Amino acid sequence: MNEFHPARLQRRAEAARWLLLALFGVLLVTFFRAQIVEHDRFQLRAQGNRLRAVPLTSPRGAILDRNGLVIAENVPGYSVKLFASSRDSLKSLLETFRQIVPLDSSDVTDVLRRYVSSPFQPAPVLGDASFDVVARLEEHRAALPGLVIQAEPKRQYPDSQAVAHLVGYVGEVTEGDLAANRFPGASLGTIVGKAGLEQQYDSILRGVPGNRYIEVDHRGRMVREEGAAPTLRPVAGTPIKTTIDLPLQRFVDSIWPIGVKGAMVAMTPKGEILALYSAPTYDPNQFIGGISSAQWRVLNTDPDKPLINRAIQGRYPPASPFKLAMSIMGLKRGVITINSHMPTPCRGGIQFGNRYFRCWKKEGHGSLDLLGAIAQSCDVYFYQLGLRLQLPAIIEEGVRLGFRERTGVDLGPESSPIYPQNTAFFDKLYGPRGWTAGSVTMNFSIGQGENTQTVIGMTRFYQGLANGGIEVAPFLVHPTTTAVHDYGVTPEQALDLRRALIAVVNQGTAARSRQTGFQLAGKTGTAQNTSGKDHGWFLGFAPADKPQIVIGMVMESMEGGHGGALVAPYVSRVARYFLLGPDSATKVLLPIQLPEDTAPRPLDLPPDSTRALLPPAPIPAGQRR
Amino acid sequence: MRNIGVDRSVLIVVFALIVFGLFNLYSAGQTDVPTQALGVWKRQLVWLAIGSVTCWIMFRTSPRLLEWAAPWVYGFALILLLVTLVVGTGAGTAASSKSWLAIGGHQIGQPAELAKLAVVLMLARYLSGLREAPGSMRELIIPCLIAGIPSLLVLKQPDLGSALVFIGILFAVLFWAGVRPHLLVMLASPVVSLLAAFSIVSWAVWMVLLTGLLILWRPFVFEAVTVWLV
Numbered sequence: 001m002n003e004f005h006p007a008r009l010q011r012r013a014e015a016a017r018w019l020l021l022a023l024f025g026v027l028l029v030t031f032f033r034a035q036i037v038e039h040d041r042f043q044l045r046a047q048g049n050r051l052r053a054v055p056l057t058s059p060r061g062a063i064l065d066r067n068g069l070v071i072a073e074n075v076p077g078y079s080v081k082l083f084a085s086s087r088d089s090l091k092s093l094l095e096t097f098r099q100i101v102p103l104d105s106s107d108v109t110d111v112l113r114r115y116v117s118s119p120f121q122p123a124p125v126l127g128d129a130s131f132d133v134v135a136r137l138e139e140h141r142a143a144l145p146g147l148v149i150q151a152e153p154k155r156q157y158p159d160s161q162a163v164a165h166l167v168g169y170v171g172e173v174t175e176g177d178l179a180a181n182r183f184p185g186a187s188l189g190t191i192v193g194k195a196g197l198e199q200q201y202d203s204i205l206r207g208v209p210g211n212r213y214i215e216v217d218h219r220g221r222m223v224r225e226e227g228a229a230p231t232l233r234p235v236a237g238t239p240i241k242t243t244i245d246l247p248l249q250r251f252v253d254s255i256w257p258i259g260v261k262g263a264m265v266a267m268t269p270k271g272e273i274l275a276l277y278s279a280p281t282y283d284p285n286q287f288i289g290g291i292s293s294a295q296w297r298v299l300n301t302d303p304d305k306p307l308i309n310r311a312i313q314g315r316y317p318p319a320s321p322f323k324l325a326m327s328i329m330g331l332k333r334g335v336i337t338i339n340s341h342m343p344t345p346c347r348g349g350i351q352f353g354n355r356y357f358r359c360w361k362k363e364g365h366g367s368l369d370l371l372g373a374i375a376q377s378c379d380v381y382f383y384q385l386g387l388r389l390q391l392p393a394i395i396e397e398g399v400r401l402g403f404r405e406r407t408g409v410d411l412g413p414e415s416s417p418i419y420p421q422n423t424a425f426f427d428k429l430y431g432p433r434g435w436t437a438g439s440v441t442m443n444f445s446i447g448q449g450e451n452t453q454t455v456i457g458m459t460r461f462y463q464g465l466a467n468g469g470i471e472v473a474p475f476l477v478h479p480t481t482t483a484v485h486d487y488g489v490t491p492e493q494a495l496d497l498r499r500a501l502i503a504v505v506n507q508g509t510a511a512r513s514r515q516t517g518f519q520l521a522g523k524t525g526t527a528q529n530t531s532g533k534d535h536g537w538f539l540g541f542a543p544a545d546k547p548q549i550v551i552g553m554v555m556e557s558m559e560g561g562h563g564g565a566l567v568a569p570y571v572s573r574v575a576r577y578f579l580l581g582p583d584s585a586t587k588v589l590l591p592i593q594l595p596e597d598t599a600p601r602p603l604d605l606p607p608d609s610t611r612a613l614l615p616p617a618p619i620p621a622g623q624r625r
Numbered sequence: 626m627r628n629i630g631v632d633r634s635v636l637i638v639v640f641a642l643i644v645f646g647l648f649n650l651y652s653a654g655q656t657d658v659p660t661q662a663l664g665v666w667k668r669q670l671v672w673l674a675i676g677s678v679t680c681w682i683m684f685r686t687s688p689r690l691l692e693w694a695a696p697w698v699y700g701f702a703l704i705l706l707l708v709t710l711v712v713g714t715g716a717g718t719a720a721s722s723k724s725w726l727a728i729g730g731h732q733i734g735q736p737a738e739l740a741k742l743a744v745v746l747m748l749a750r751y752l753s754g755l756r757e758a759p760g761s762m763r764e765l766i767i768p769c770l771i772a773g774i775p776s777l778l779v780l781k782q783p784d785l786g787s788a789l790v791f792i793g794i795l796f797a798v799l800f801w802a803g804v805r806p807h808l809l810v811m812l813a814s815p816v817v818s819l820l821a822a823f824s825i826v827s828w829a830v831w832m833v834l835l836t837g838l839l840i841l842w843r844p845f846v847f848e849a850v851t852v853w854l855v
Binding site: 004008012015016217223 | 656660800801803806
């Protein structure tokens with residue numbers, strides 16, 4: 001029988017009908033499941049396809065000084081991003097972009113690299129665009145599909161280089177930071193603190209970024225920029241109030257001699273840091289919106305290393321200021337009193353074993369008591385004090401005085417000072433027979449040898465001296481520890497040491513920086529620098545009888561024999577500014593030679609013009625105010 | 626108008642689908658920011674007109690002419706498929722496959738589409754030429770080759786979706802030509818086994834079903850298998 005007989009066709013048609021009905025049934029069930037049963041799940045997934053999140057930067061909290069003056073704030077800025085569906089389309093977009101706003105080819109590479117790492121987010125092109133640039137881009141918007149211009153809060157440091165090492169700077173979080181989870185809560189593109197206070201208090205300052213949504217089509221091209229989905233508002237960061245005295249900080253920056261490296265820390269006797277400065281400095285504002293690779297290279301390859309915070313990261317031999325630590329050890333252990341003379345008077349040096357150890361003063365100081373030895377900074381006296389104490393005691397007491405510990409200041413990575421734990425340190429360093437206790441003791445007695453300290457660490461020590469032998473931890477916002485540290489000297493001994501520090505300024509090595517209006521107490525120092533000219537120290541506090549400010553300062557590679565004497569006038573001026581107000585110290589008096597019929601007369605100069613003058617001319621006698 | 630054998634209900638269904646399709650295309654173009662989808666429904670109208678004319682011509686063509694043309698069309702389609710493998714280009718979401726023929730960057734069409742028609746014609750010609758519907762696996766070899774060769778060529782592009790369409794065409798035509806269902810099930814069984822093997826449960830169900838069918842249709846299963854193997 002023919003297969004195409006109507007009866008057979010009819011039967012096959014019947015079978016086919018049932019098959020098709022069954023298939024439609026399956027389709028219906030599937031359709032029901034997708035549209036009704038699992039509606040919510042699929043809708044969510046569809047939105048994920050349709051919407052792309054654009055992070056909204058949260059405004060960072062302001063950083064304020066002790067009186068509420070602004071150290072770091074936010075100003076309105078614009079960020080320009082390009083949204084593209086593929087690397088190639090971004091590339092062609094950037095070509096168009098470059099005709100409107102010039103871009104380096106390295107910048108283009110950078111944008112492409114960042115696009116590849118997060119292709120579903122708009123690629124940041126300009127982190128900080130000027131209004132002109134934004135206006136020009138808006139004009140050409142039709143030629144740039146996917147252009148996203150966002151008004152964003154932009155960090156600004158009004159005092160730029162004066163506060164650089166203090167506040168640090170901000171920048172986009174790196175992939176390495178994210179991998180190490182150094183900034184919890186941050187994601188690619190988040191702006192985080194990279195140094196200084198910005199880094200230390202990042203979690204408080206940062207706030208919570210929000211999200212804006214743009215709508216895209218199936219190929220990831222932008223269809224709608226506004227109103228695709230409700231915006232998640234960013235939460236602003238919390239402002240922090242520091243202990244900094246901003247005018248004082250500015251003043252330090254204004255008087256710091258150009259070309260001199262060094263650092264300065266000023267704090268109250270309670271440990272509140274009033275000013276913290278490191279030179280050379282840099283402009284933290286250049287990091288905002290992404291630093292260009294050229295600028296970054298300049299900062300990083302500068303032999304003066306401006307990015308290092310010398311106040312907390314620089315380590316210097318403590319030199320003569322360490323003689324106060326030696327004095328405390330001697331007084332505490334009872335081997336001397338303030339009136340003790342040493343058996344050998346200073347004749348410019350002392351013979352010890354087969355070596356001759358010099359005093360800084362060739363002519364010698366003669367026979368001095370402890371007060372005189374501190375005032376004159378007589379090395380021979382302290383050599384003998386060190387020999388009396390013996391090395392193990394010096395090391396043990398030094399550790400107890402805190403010379404092995406960081407100050408724990410709430411600011412960035414602080415360097416640990418170098419101070420031996422015990423004499424085994426020398427065995428390890430030189431071999432058990434490679435060193436002799438005698439010469440190491442001699443070196444330690446005058447603050448040299450295997451002993452290097454940070455500026456903030458030494459300033460902390462002098463803060464303890466200012467407090468009568470009670471030291472508190474320095475801090476900028478919150479103290480990391482409230483424990484106080486007792487040097488173990490009696491109040492009378494502490495007063496004696498203070499008298500000695502006053503004598504340094506009034507008749508000793510810092511006599512030139514004597515001031516009227518208040519009494520400065522402190523100690524100069526000249527640290528031997530194995531790789532060049534000596535470093536000058538001055539550590540002191542004022543007023544001597546009731547200290548309000550403790551200042552420590554180092555200037556590297558100073559000319560002249562006794563570097564500390566060159567540093568002291570700067571400390572003196574900072575103290576004067578803080579205690580007597582701006583009018584007293586902003587003017588530098590310089591003798592100007594006028595025609596012979598008139599007597600030399602001082603002339604007032606604005607502070608900026610004197611920055612290049614090094615060293616600063618001493619204030620002539622009789623013209624002090 | 627002379628009745629040329631058009632099923633009125635089929636015409637109505639096709640017309641309804643066309644209208645539904647037009648509405649869909651129009652709706653897809655209505656976005657806030659105009660895209661290329663905006664004018665698609667108008668282009669669809671143009672194609673509709675062309676399609677209608679072609680349809681009318683095809684109805685007017687003698688089945689004998691179609692029968693005569695079938696091998697030529699089939700051969701031409703195979704040649705186009707081979708050429709496509711060498712000079713084909715990708716398009717749209719399948720940019721990496723070689724499915725399109727283009728001249729001077731202008732896409733002309735997918736040879737796979739022509740091949741589908743050609744396979745239908747060729748199968749129809751071959752099967753209608755037989756005295757009886759194929760009754761054994763051996764007799765199914767030629768129809769399988771007719772559909773299989775273009776299917777493999779399309780699979781090589783690679784375009785699995787279109788390749789599977791040829792298999793569907795093969796089964797539909799064989800069914801309509803009167804090939805017994807058990808033969809079709811047996812023909813499909815290796816592929817179904819393979820697909821069902823992704824889950825042990827589905828594979829077990831399929832195997833039980835297959836055994837059941839064999840016992841139902843061929844009580845002498847082992848004998849049949851032995852005979853077929855010989």
